[in-house]
Amino acid sequence: MSSIPPQVDVRGPRFVAWMTTGVLVVTLLVSTVSLTAAAVLLGLQTLVFAYGAAAGPAAHPYGRVFRAVVAPRLGPVSETEPTTPLRFAQGLGFAFSIVGTLGFALSSTTVGTVATGLALFAAVLNAAFGICLGCKIYPLASRLLPARHATT
Numbered sequence: 001m002s003s004i005p006p007q008v009d010v011r012g013p014r015f016v017a018w019m020t021t022g023v024l025v026v027t028l029l030v031s032t033v034s035l036t037a038a039a040v041l042l043g044l045q046t047l048v049f050a051y052g053a054a055a056g057p058a059a060h061p062y063g064r065v066f067r068a069v070v071a072p073r074l075g076p077v078s079e080t081e082p083t084t085p086l087r088f089a090q091g092l093g094f095a096f097s098i099v100g101t102l103g104f105a106l107s108s109t110t111v112g113t114v115a116t117g118l119a120l121f122a123a124v125l126n127a128a129f130g131i132c133l134g135c136k137i138y139p140l141a142s143r144l145l146p147a148r149h150a151t152t
Contacts, residue, residue, distance in 0.1 A: 009071065019062040020093070023048075024123060035109065042104060042116060043105075046101050052087070086134075093134070096115050096116070099115040100115030
């Protein structure tokens, strides 16, 4: 029996990255007016990252929008990628966004802005250029972290 990991249309994660980019840009703009509002907005994105890391691309809220609204308007899938690195990337996004949320919530503009900016940098790289930083880091991290026996 072949143990091919689950695959996903590469256009889905790029769409997710565009959506994330929008939320993070709005968060940074809002932070210039209200740190509390920025913390709430980034907190919501943090929940999206957490869900994406836990449930995977198939259940990701933005991924569902892609499959329901965008994918039917596109041609057939021509390229796929494994889901495990994408889940890891969502976990990294979660880590940066939780730090940013706490920074904004605790009135540390610098911590909130830097953490959000780092997450934004990664999202823009994926959205605009198809470079998933978390996916690039995943092979190294998977060798350093204890093995998990999950299939997805």
